[in-house]
Structure formats: C-alpha cells, structure tokens
Amino acid sequence: MKILSFTFETALNFSEPVREHSFVLRCLPKNTPSQTVMDSQVIIAPRTPVANQTDGFGNRLQIGRIEAAHDEFSFISTGLVVVDAADCDGEEGWGATEAPVADGSSVASGSSAAGWSSSMSGPSGSLAHPIYANPSTFAAADAAMRAFAQEASTEASGPWSIAQALSHAVHERLAYVKDVTDVSTTASQAFALGSGVCQDFAHVLIALLRSLGIPARYVNGLIVGEGATHAWVEMHDGTRWRGIDPTHDRPIDDTYIVLSHGRDFADCAIESGVFRGGARQDQRVAVQVFDQASQQ
Amino acid sequence: MYTSLVSHTPKINQQLARYGVKFGIYKNGVFNERLFPFDAVPRIIEADAWDELERGLIQRVDALNAYLKDLYGAKQIIKDGVVPSDFAFASSGYLPQCEGITPPRGIYSHISGIDLVEGQNGEWYVLEDNLRIPSGASYPLVARTLCRRCDAETFRGGPMRDNRDYGERLRRVMDAVNCGGINVVLTPGRFNSAYFEHSYLAEKAGAVLAEPSELFVENEKLYFRDAAANRRVGTVYRRLSDEFLDPLCFNPESLIGVPNLMSAYRAGNVAIVNAPGNGAADDKGIYYFVPKMVEYYLGEKPILKNAPTYLPFYPDDMTYVMDNAEKLVIKDVAEAGGYGVVFGCDLEPQALGALKDSIRREPRRFIAQEVIDFKCLPTYIGGEFVPRKADLRAFVLSGEHTEVWPSGLTRYAREAGSSVVNSSQGGGFKDTWVLSR
Numbered sequence: 084m085k086i087l088s089f090t091f092e093t094a095l096n097f098s099e100p101v102r103e104h105s106f107v108l109r110c111l112p113k114n115t116p117s118q119t120v121m122d123s124q125v126i127i128a129p130r131t132p133v134a135n136q137t138d139g140f141g142n143r144l145q146i147g148r149i150e151a152a153h154d155e156f157s158f159i160s161t162g163l164v165v166v167d168a169a170d171c172d173g174e175e176g177w178g179a180t181e182a183p184v185a186d187g188s189s190v191a192s193g194s195s196a197a198g199w200s201s202s203m204s205g206p207s208g209s210l211a212h213p214i215y216a217n218p219s220t221f222a223a224a225d226a227a228m229r230a231f232a233q234e235a236s237t238e239a240s241g242p243w244s245i246a247q248a249l250s251h252a253v254h255e256r257l258a259y260v261k262d263v264t265d266v267s268t269t270a271s272q273a274f275a276l277g278s279g280v281c282q283d284f285a286h287v288l289i290a291l292l293r294s295l296g297i298p299a300r301y302v303n304g305l306i307v308g309e310g311a312t313h314a315w316v317e318m319h320d321g322t323r324w325r326g327i328d329p330t331h332d333r334p335i336d337d338t339y340i341v342l343s344h345g346r347d348f349a350d351c352a353i354e355s356g357v358f359r360g361g362a363r364q365d366q367r368v369a370v371q372v373f374d375q376a377s378q379q
Numbered sequence: 380m381y382t383s384l385v386s387h388t389p390k391i392n393q394q395l396a397r398y399g400v401k402f403g404i405y406k407n408g409v410f411n412e413r414l415f416p417f418d419a420v421p422r423i424i425e426a427d428a429w430d431e432l433e434r435g436l437i438q439r440v441d442a443l444n445a446y447l448k449d450l451y452g453a454k455q456i457i458k459d460g461v462v463p464s465d466f467a468f469a470s471s472g473y474l475p476q477c478e479g480i481t482p483p484r485g486i487y488s489h490i491s492g493i494d495l496v497e498g499q500n501g502e503w504y505v506l507e508d509n510l511r512i513p514s515g516a517s518y519p520l521v522a523r524t525l526c527r528r529c530d531a532e533t534f535r536g537g538p539m540r541d542n543r544d545y546g547e548r549l550r551r552v553m554d555a556v557n558c559g560g561i562n563v564v565l566t567p568g569r570f571n572s573a574y575f576e577h578s579y580l581a582e583k584a585g586a587v588l589a590e591p592s593e594l595f596v597e598n599e600k601l602y603f604r605d606a607a608a609n610r611r612v613g614t615v616y617r618r619l620s621d622e623f624l625d626p627l628c629f630n631p632e633s634l635i636g637v638p639n640l641m642s643a644y645r646a647g648n649v650a651i652v653n654a655p656g657n658g659a660a661d662d663k664g665i666y667y668f669v670p671k672m673v674e675y676y677l678g679e680k681p682i683l684k685n686a687p688t689y690l691p692f693y694p695d696d697m698t699y700v701m702d703n704a705e706k707l708v709i710k711d712v713a714e715a716g717g718y719g720v721v722f723g724c725d726l727e728p729q730a731l732g733a734l735k736d737s738i739r740r741e742p743r744r745f746i747a748q749e750v751i752d753f754k755c756l757p758t759y760i761g762g763e764f765v766p767r768k769a770d771l772r773a774f775v776l777s778g779e780h781t782e783v784w785p786s787g788l789t790r791y792a793r794e795a796g797s798s799v800v801n802s803s804q805g806g807g808f809k810d811t812w813v814l815s816r
Contacts (some may be wrong), residue, residue: 105638106627138628148597
C-alpha cells in the first residue's frame with residue numbers, strides 16, 4: 084500500500100483565439116477496488132463553472148464551456164490517493180457504479196467492498212461486462228494479430244499467465260517511438276508498424292487479449308517517475324480486473340493512479356473539446372506523482 | 380369508398396412534389412433524392428381489427444421500453460437468462476455511454492415505428508421494430524390533407540378516423556417528458572433529405588425547428604439561441620442519429636452534433652426524443668426476444684406475433700435451420716437496413732452450403748425466419764387496379780401513456796409479386812384508413 088500525491092497540469096495554446104469552447108475532462112482519479120481517492124480537485128483557466136458528472140464507464144467527468152475568446156486553456160488537477168494493487172478483492176461487476184467521489188473534494192475512504200453498489204451482485208457479479216470481450220474501434224485484432232496472440236501464448240496457461248506472456252511479446256515486438264503514431268492510430272496499424280507510444284502498446288495488448296477471449300480494457304493514468312500521462316491495460320481473469328503495463332512489461336503496482344478506463348482510448352480521453360475558430364493548438368503536459376512515505 | 384379519390388392521383392402527386400415530399404437513398408455510394416409515389420387507394424383497417432392491433436402495439440412498445448430501462452439499469456432480464464448477454468451487448472446499437480442514465484419518466488422510445496404485414500390468414504406479423512427516430516409519419520399526414528382538399532366529399536361523414544392530430548399527439552409526448560423549457564425539433568439542416576418532414580412536424584407540433592448551431596449546452600442545460608434571448612430547451616426531438624448527437628460523447632468527428640448535449644441529459648435537464656442507445660432493442664438479434672419481453676415484464680401473453688424466427692445460437696434452432704435453409708430467409712445480425720438479408724430459395728446449392736458453413740461457424744451472427752406470404756392490396760397503376768404486396772408502419776407514441784396513431788404508413792411494392800416494399804426499391808406509399816365503425 085502506498086499513499087501517492089499527484090499534480091497533473093495541461094496547457095493548450097491556440098495559435099489564434101477560440102470561442103464557444105465546450106470541454107470534457109477526465110483528469111481526476113476515481114475510486115476502484117485497489118484505489119481510494121482521499122482528496123482531489125481541479126483548477127481550470129479561464130475560470131468557468133464546472134459540472135461534475137460520471138460517465139457510463141464510471142469515470143469522473145469535469146464538464147464546462149467557455150463562451151468568450153481565449154488563446155490558452157489549462158487545467159491543473161491535484162490530490163491524494165491510497166493505492167493497494169494487491170487488494171483487488173472488492174467486487175466490481177458489470178453494471179456496477181463506482182463508489183461516488185464527492186465533488187472535487189475528499190471522500191471517506193471506506194473499507195473494502197462496503198461502498199460498492201453493484202447492480203450485478205450475485206453469482207455473475209464478478210464477471211466482466213461483455214463489451215470488454217468484443218473488439219472495439221481502436222482495439223480490434225486482424226488475422227496477423229490473432230496468429231501472433233496464439234503463438235505468443237502457447238506456453239502460458241490461465242488468463243493472467245497469458246496476459247503476462249502477451250505483454251512481454253508486445254514489449255518485444257513494438258519499439259517505443261514518439262510521433263510515428265497519433266490518436267487515430269488503431270491497434271492493427273501500430274502492430275503492422277511495429278512501433279508507437281504507450282497508447283499503441285495498450286491498444287495492441289487489448290486486441291490480442293480479446294482475440295483469445297480474455298476481456299480487456301484501456302486505462303489512462305499517472306505513474307510515479309514519469310512526466311506525462313500514461314496508458315496501460317486491465318484484463319479480467321475471471322474474478323477480477325488486474326492491471327498490466329505492456330510499455331514497461333510489468334504488472335501494475337502501487338505506483339499507478341487510475342484516471343479513467345473504457346473499451347479503448349476513444350471512450351475515456353483525458354481532455355476533449357470542441358470550439359469555434361480555426362486555430363492550431365499545441366499542448367504542454369506536466370505530471371508529478373510522489374510516494375508520500377518516501378518523502379518523509 | 381375511394382373511387383372518386385383515385386381520379387385525383389396525378390394532382391395529389393403533383394402537390395406532394397411541390398411540398399418536397401421526398402426521401403433520400405444511397406446507391407453505389409451516391410446520394411440521390413427521389414419522389415415517393417402516392418397511390419390513392421388506401422389501406423383500410425376495420426374497427427375491430429384495429430382494436431386488436433392497437434392493443435398489441437401498445438403492449439409491445441411498453442415491453443420494449445421496459446427492456447431498455449432494464450438493459451441500461453438493473454439488467455434483470457439478462458441475469459434471469461431470458462435474453463443472453465451475447466445478444467444484449469453485442470448489438471452495435473448498445474451504447475455503454477448510456478449506462479446508468481434514466482431518461483425523464485423512464486421512457487426511451489417515445490416514437491416507435493413498428494413494421495407489420497398482414498398474412499394470408501388475416502393475422503398481423505411484426506417484421507421489425509424501429510425505435511431510433513423512425514421516419515415517415517409526415518407522408519400519410521400530408522397525403523390525407525391533400526386528399527381531403529381534392530375530394531372533400533369522400534371524407535365528409537366518411538367512416539375513416541381523422542389522422543390529422545399527429546402533431547397534437549407529438550406535442551403531448553414532448554410535453555409529458557419536458558424537463559423545463561421549450562420543445563425543439565433538431566434537424567441536421569435544410570439539405571437533409573427528410574427536411575420536409577422535420578419542418579412539417581415541428582410546425583404541426585408547435586415546436587421550434589432548430590439546426591445544431593442554434594443549440595448549445597451550458598451548466599448542464601440545453602439552450603436555443605434566439606435573436607432576443609437564449610431559451611431553455613426541455614425536450615429535444617432530434618432527427619439525427621446517436622453517433623452524431625454529441626461530439627464529446629460519441630463520434631468526435633461529428634460536425635452536426637451539440638457539444639455536451641449528453642451532460643444536460645445525464646443531469647436530467649433535457650429529454651432526448653428518442654433516447655440515445657435505443658438501437659440495443661431494435662436489432663435483428665433482439666427481435667427474437669420481444670415476445671419473451673412481453674411475458675417477462677408485463678406478465679401477459681403477446682398479442683402480436685413475430686414472424687417465426689430461429690436463432691442458430693440455440694442447438695434445436697440450428698438443426699432446424701440446417702435442415703430447412705432453402706425455404707428460410709437468413710439475416711446477418713451485424714448488417715443494418717436491407718443489407719445482409721438472403722432468401723435461401725434464391726441461392727445456388729453451393730452458395731447455400733457456404734452460408735450454412737458460416738452459420739455453423741458463427742451461430743450468433745445470424746437469425747433465420749420463415750418467409751411470410753403477406754397480403755396484396757389493390758393499387759391503381761397504369762389505369763387499372765392491380766394487386767401489390769404492402770406492409771404497414773404503425774406509429775406508437777409513449778408519453779403520459781402509450782397510444783397508437785390511428786393511421787400509419789403503408790408502403791407497396793412496385794413490381795407484381797415482389798415482396799420488397801422498401802421505398803429505395805421504387806415502391807410507393809398509401810394512406811391508411813382506420814375505420815371508426
């Protein structure tokens with residue numbers, strides 16, 4: 084178990100002013116069986132009222148609109164999260180709603196499954212929602228990937244062991260190269276290219292897992308020691324979701340903070356917006372995650 | 380009853396063309412608009428037959444609404460094994476973004492278009508449920524108005540029920556789910572092929588016709604940008620499909636959506652008519668389960684029949700389909716519209732064998748149905764009355780309660796003997812007279 088504090092800052096600069104800017108952010112961590120949010124808040128500039136909602140995947144949303152012209156948009160989220168990757172016994176069946184997090188402020192930590200309202204409790208309560216077993220827009224396997232998944236998993240037995248074997252295979256197969264892919268790159272494109280960033284590693288692993296009938300989902304988040312946001316994978320082993328990071332080829336541990344999840348990147352973007360004005364934009368991101376214990 | 384009316388056919392068609400009563404089709408990747416030919420010989424439904432049909436339609440739509448509420452909420456019907464999760468969630472119309480949202484009054488399908496045919500035995504069979512903004516109500520509505528104008532005598536004191544209150548009914552539905560504010564009909568714009576219907580229905584329902592750029596969402600509320608002030612919108616009857624509705628929730632490439640419309644909907648500040656995500660209840664695979672939904676949710680025996688349908692997913696059905704493929708119609712669940720529909724009798728033995736192999740390989744992807752031999756209606760073509768196959772789209776409205784518009788869109792096949800009534804195949808439409816006595 085670790086107590087992690089984080090600061091996550093994003094600034095968008097527009098080449099010329101934009102207006103009527105509607106946005107949706109998923110920049111605050113949510114409660115999961117292995118993660119309890121003690122405190123979290125976001126500051127958005129230009130200042131504007133922000134609505135806090137939860138989407139169909141259980142992600143926290145920060146929603147707003149800036150009518151007036153502006154050439155910079157930024158948000159800074161900060162908070163404190165208790166992470167215990169080993170404690171994943173909390174039930175999180177499909178149709179479950181995540182334990183609510185009070186608007187931008189602290190929540191009672193609550194113990195284990197007490198705070199979990201699962202509408203899928205009962206025998207099937209621990210099953211993954213069937214949508215995570217189906218291919219999705221960015222995480223669908225082609226014939227080459229299906230064959231690759233078969234071959235890479237021959238030695239492995241059981242979903243978790245298969246996931247580790249596939250994660251290793253993806254790590255070997257893909258080179259981490261920036262700017263060769265973008266947000267519209269699919270798993271099969273990245274696989275064919277043989278390179279990409281964490282988003283591509285995650286999409287490829289998800290597609291491979293699904294091709295073998297193992298439910299898998301995309302995770303956006305923050306990790307200790309990395310200056311940008313990160314993406315990894317959760318696979319369902321039949322009883323619970325377990326995180327695995329193909330970019331670093333390791334199971335997730337207590338240095339990972341989950342912000343959002345979905346079938347693939349398209350379901351759970353950290354920042355998305357629509358505005359008027361034909362501006363180009365560039366983006367600066369800064370992330371710092373500290374282990375509180377090691378600070379002392 | 381309609382003899383004098385038939386002589387006015389050319390005049391009525393001219394008027395329809397003037398109004399811009401058209402439909403658009405895609406053929407070989409090219410978009411075309413066509414006039415929708417009107418045949419003045421109406422479909423006539425006797426009062427008793429209508430009563431039965433009406434009860435069946437209300438029952439069916441109530442069950443479909445209950446299913447949608449359950450599917451995006453408690454999922455009890457899946458837990459109880461009545462609808463397998465393979466079918467419930469594999470549907471492309473199922474939108475996980477809508478999980479956990481309960482629409483105003485719990486109504487998902489406010490305007491349902493149920494497509495039926497009348498078998499040779501006089502029984503009605505449902506072929507398809509359309510719960511995603513079904514179109515077409517304006518055709519019989521405007522045709523009736525023109526018929527009355529051309530031939531007032533036929534309608535004066537005639538036994539047919541007046542159908543001109545559709546706009547009033549639509550308004551009652553919008554009012555019933557309104558979350559505070561005006562009613563709006565959202566159209567993609569004047570270049571949309573159904574723009575006539577959008578503007579006509581807005582006018583008849585007393586709603587504001589809005590284009591996407593005239594709407595915006597702020598503080599979880601939807602507003603209409605008026606020259607004088609911004610007006611809160613309580614109900615939006617949107618005539619654009621789910622994927623284009625909100626670029627920040629669904630397709631980010633959509634230029635015709637309203638950013639963050641879903642945030643106003645999630646907060647319970649606007650009713651979206653029909654609710655997003657309804658495609659999960661009207662696809663070909665789910666159709667099989669609708670009679671079971673009637674029993675499950677309402678505890679009643681289904682009044683309306685489905686065409687006899689088989690799911691190769693179930694072993695008994697698989698055996699039947701393998702033995703009888705040549706006399707069945709096979710439908711690919713993943714394909715939309717008229718695509719992926721194959722009549723076994725049209726296939727060469729080799730092609731039929733290949734299809735059977737696909738069914739064995741991917742049983743969940745297919746449904747098979749008995750071919751329904753449905754009734755012809757007299758149709759006035761080339762100066763004589765000839766029989767043509769015809770279907771009926773009934774419009775069921777759910778607001779304060781569920782009711783059926785005593786009319787509907789009857790479509791007929793252009794060619795003798797053909798069962799293809801789709802407007803895209805050159806068919807036409809008729810008025811539907813429901814008799815009051």
